[in-house]
Amino acid sequence: MKEKGFAARTADTVDEGLRLYRECGPFTVVLVNYCVPGGVQLAIAIREDNPSQRMIIAAFDYRSEEEVIRPRELADAQLLIDICNFQxxxxxxxxxxxxxxxxxxxxxxxxxxxxxxxxxxxxxxxxMTGSDLLGEALRSTLEGTRRNGEGRRWNNNVDFVTHLMGVMRSIASSRKRSFDDVFLECEVLVCDVEGHKTSPFDNVPSNEPNADQWLIQMEEEKRITGLFANDPAAILVLRGIFDGTKRSEIMQKYGLTERQYTAAVKLIRLKLFGRRKV
Known part of the structure; x- marks a missing residue:
């Protein structure tokens, strides 16, 4: 537990455990051995004192969670059947x-x-919105705590906010790469028995923003661009970013050198996020 940043307090008896909790609690998490005499009563007593106390119930004598009979007070407590899952x-x-x-x-x-x-x-x-991306980063991080999970595990050597920003960057990069695998509408046309062609896009509502959304977007882009009124290179880079243009295309389109582009990006990051890395 110390390796995960937890300071552990232990008790050998039920009475000692309850006294320890009442004197020093609440704790980030309470680990109770469900299989020792009085373990269930101790867990219930702690929950009666503090219904919101996080708790892990160690039930190593059971083979599955379904076998563990839990009273109502402990219905939401996490079960630990396999010690390998403790971490x-x-x-x-x-x-x-x-x-x-x-x-x-x-x-x-x-x-x-x-x-x-x-x-x-x-x-x-x-x-996708910014809120969607942040939510996906959180879900991926939580998924990473599961055994054989496919999410992103958090390295404790990196602060949590920096971790989430890195996950969002990874998700966005992956989405950008996968977007290259697109089809032309003519490639997905379907012909019926009479030879009439129909497209699966015929009944899809337009993704184009309405007038209000378009105005809001334009105002936001105008506000951001205004922050760099004294830096023409930064404005050109921002225009390319708003249009979804790639780095090489921005440099070619606006005649920017590698040095000018890099300096502009650093300035944009610094002004928008208050630090050099995002």
Missing amino acids: RQLERIKIDREIEELTKADLLRLRRSADFRVRCLGRAACG
Whole structure:
């Protein structure tokens, strides 16, 4: 537990455990051995004192969670059947705590980064919003705590906000690459027995923004561009980003050198996010 950043307090008896909790609790998580005499009563007593206390019930004598009979007070407590899953459960609890402790400044920084990533996707965003991207990053991080999960595991050597920004960057990059695999409408036309051609896109509602959305987007782009009124190179780079243009295309279209492009991107990151890396 210490390796995961937890300071452990232990008790050998039920009475000692309850006294320890009442004197030193609440704790980030309470681990109770369900199979020792009085273990169930201890868990219930702690929950009666603090219904919101996170708890892991160690039930190593059982083969599956379905076999464990739990009273109503412990219905939402996590079960630990296999000791190999203990580390993952601690990771999940720590991530839950980090999410709860995100400050308004942290959330603002994450949302700005998410909005920037989505804007850079251009057409590849396909309706995704910054909130969608941030939510996907959180889900991927939680998925990474599961055994054989396919999500992104959080390295404790990196602060949680930086981790989420990295996950969003990875998700956006993957989405951008996969967007290259597209089809022309003529390739998906379907012919019926009479030879009439129909397209699966005929009944799809338009993804074009309405007038109000378009005006809001234009105002936002105008506001951001206005921050760089004294830097023509940054304005050109922003125009390319808003259009979903790739780096090489931006440089070629506006005649920017590698040095000019890099300097402009650094300035944009610094002004929009208050630091050089996003």
